[in-house]
Amino acid sequence: xxxxxxxxxxxxxxxxxxxxxxxxxxxxxxxxxxxxxxxxxxxxxxxxxxxxxxxxxxxxxxxxxxxxxxxxxxxxxxxxxxxxxxxxxxxxxxxxxxxxxxxxxxxxxxxxxxxxxxxxxxxxxxxxxxxxxxxxxxxxxxxxxxxxxxxxxxxxxxxxxxxxxxxxxxxxxxxxxxxxxxxxxxxxxxxxxxxxxxxxxxxxxxxxxxxxxxxxxxxxxxxxxxxxxxxxxxxxxxxxxxxxxxxxxxxxxxxxxxxxxxxxxxxxxxxxxxxxxxxxxxxxxxxxxxxxxxxxxxxxxxxxxxxxx
Amino acid sequence: xxxxxxxxxxxxxxxxxxxxxxxxxxxxxxxxxxxxxxxxxxxxxxxxxxxxxxxxxxxxxxxxxxxxxxxxxxxxxxxxxxxxxxxxxxxxxxxxxxxxxxxxxxxxxxxxxxxxxxxxxxxxxxxxxxxxxxxxxxxxxxxxxxxxxxxxxxxxxxxxxxxxxxxxxxxxxxxxxxxxxxxxxxxxxxxxxxxxxxxxxxxxxxxxxxxxxxxxxxxxxxxxxxxxxxxxxxxxx
Numbered sequence: 001x002x003x004x005x006x007x008x009x010x011x012x013x014x015x016x017x018x019x020x021x022x023x024x025x026x027x028x029x030x031x032x033x034x035x036x037x038x039x040x041x042x043x044x045x046x047x048x049x050x051x052x053x054x055x056x057x058x059x060x061x062x063x064x065x066x067x068x069x070x071x072x073x074x075x076x077x078x079x080x081x082x083x084x085x086x087x088x089x090x091x092x093x094x095x096x097x098x099x100x101x102x103x104x105x106x107x108x109x110x111x112x113x114x115x116x117x118x119x120x121x122x123x124x125x126x127x128x129x130x131x132x133x134x135x136x137x138x139x140x141x142x143x144x145x146x147x148x149x150x151x152x153x154x155x156x157x158x159x160x161x162x163x164x165x166x167x168x169x170x171x172x173x174x175x176x177x178x179x180x181x182x183x184x185x186x187x188x189x190x191x192x193x194x195x196x197x198x199x200x201x202x203x204x205x206x207x208x209x210x211x212x213x214x215x216x217x218x219x220x221x222x223x224x225x226x227x228x229x230x231x232x233x234x235x236x237x238x239x240x241x242x243x244x245x246x247x248x249x250x251x252x253x254x255x256x257x258x259x260x261x262x263x264x265x266x267x268x269x270x271x272x273x274x275x276x277x278x279x280x281x282x283x284x285x286x287x288x289x290x291x292x293x294x295x296x297x298x299x300x301x302x303x304x305x306x307x308x309x
Numbered sequence: 310x311x312x313x314x315x316x317x318x319x320x321x322x323x324x325x326x327x328x329x330x331x332x333x334x335x336x337x338x339x340x341x342x343x344x345x346x347x348x349x350x351x352x353x354x355x356x357x358x359x360x361x362x363x364x365x366x367x368x369x370x371x372x373x374x375x376x377x378x379x380x381x382x383x384x385x386x387x388x389x390x391x392x393x394x395x396x397x398x399x400x401x402x403x404x405x406x407x408x409x410x411x412x413x414x415x416x417x418x419x420x421x422x423x424x425x426x427x428x429x430x431x432x433x434x435x436x437x438x439x440x441x442x443x444x445x446x447x448x449x450x451x452x453x454x455x456x457x458x459x460x461x462x463x464x465x466x467x468x469x470x471x472x473x474x475x476x477x478x479x480x481x482x483x484x485x486x487x488x489x490x491x492x493x494x495x496x497x498x499x500x501x502x503x504x505x506x507x508x509x510x511x512x513x514x515x516x517x518x519x520x521x522x523x524x525x526x527x528x529x530x531x532x533x534x535x536x537x538x539x540x541x542x543x544x545x546x
Binding site: 046049050051052053071074075077079081083085086087088089090098099101102103104107146 | 312319327389391392393394395396397399546
């Protein structure tokens with residue numbers, strides 16, 4: 001099932017939490033939803049699961065609209081809220097039975113579904129423990145198990161790895177990848193490496209508006225828009241290599257990086273400086289020992305998109 | 310399965326698995342038992358095989374004990390965030406609230422059932438009016454339903470259990486005491502109006518053994534007003 005968000009707007013008092021947001025999450029994709037705190041990620045996700053009512057706009061999950069078919073939308077969505085609230089007084093197995101019943105899983109199928117979720121989420125040894133006695137990592141697994149208990153077509157995960165240690169993060173990420181093979185998944189996160197590793201596509205939201213939408217590679221090229229090179233040249237003593245590189249028509253900026261012991265060159269937009277740098281070295285009879293493209297990290301892209309220039 | 314039934318089972322199970330539920334039950338039984346049998350104008354002082362003393366004490370005891378049971382019903386779910394887990398399931402807010410209401414009502418019914426030995430004892434030692442006793446219990450259940458409705462409403466307004474407790478008492482004091490004072494102080498239409506709103510008027514009518522549809526409608530209306538207001542409060546997001 002596709003998720004289609006159309007012109008979604010939600011205002012709290014005078015603050016516009018979400019401002020005319022539109023995007024689509026294709027069926028079978030894992031999509032990352034990125035943005036700084038207060039950007040509107042959680043508001044958008046809560047609107048998708050019909051927990052809050054947007055002021056205008058609509059969201060459809062497959063053929064169902066949050067405004068016209070909230071019951072059907074909820075039936076087709078598995079949702080893991082940001083703080084993963086659970087009934088801590090309940091044993092894991094009872095909680096999953098309860099959630100399955102609420103999700104209208106047929107009574108005879110509940111024990112089977114519960115057992116399958118316990119196995120899939122690695123909760124076998126903990127299934128009779130009260131949820132309050134579990135570690136944060138296991139609680140997160142219980143949260144995922146309850147979101148998956150009715151085998152939903154769409155999974156919405158709000159910061160599924162927040163607060164977990166690195167080992168737990170890897171485990172939960174692996175679990176999301178496993179279940180995400182057959183579902184439409186939208187997950188929000190602050191951890192960019194996680195989004196890059198887990199997601200097929202990334203949607204970036206800032207101040208309630210979508211500022212980027214594409215694959216990690218597309219985002220990098222869109223955000224940087226210009227070539228960056230690390231250049232190592234063996235030149236005679238006293239030669240001002242950065243200044244001569246800077247003088248090339250295709251080079252916008254060249255600076256010496258003492259740590260890398262190389263020149264960092266930024267080309268002008270939509271141009272490559274490689275040929276001119278090579279020609280300069282030939283003309284000056286310098287030895288060009290390295291010329292490597294520097295990839296813009298997703299962190300750089302995120303900062304560029306979400307901080308005022 | 311009916312969502313109300315699912316919530317009812319979970320809430321009742323939670324109540325019987327929590328220490329606070331038992332504390333409230335034991336405190337209620339201890340308090341009413343002490344004043345019914347051992348202290349002040351107790352059953353022996355009255356000198357008749359009547360549970361009127363118990364029904365009078367329970368009327369006041371429940372007034373304080375019901376807020377202690379209802380205060381956590383929604384406030385706790387708001388505080389821990391489980392309200393979000395629940396209301397993003399294919400479940401209407403009204404089903405969720407009704408499940409909680411019936412579970413709390415059942416808890417009160419079980420607590421009151423624990424006082425049936427009082428009735429059995431009096432039936433053995435004297436000639437008791439069974440109909441009055443039955444109506445007395447019916448009155449207590451109806452009054453409890455009304456205060457549970459008010460308590461759930463108060464709990465839906467806050468995420469702080471103490472605030473919910475105090476708010477229930479604050480609203481309850483109007484029905485329990487203030488409307489009666491207003492009805493005594495005012496005459497004419499206003500006096501009648503406040504008398505109609507006074508919980509004691511309707512409770513005493515039922516406890517006396519006169520089950521009038523107006524009294525039933527009164528208790529059901531107060532409970533429904535509380536529950537519908539609670540639904541409106543949690544649906545406003």
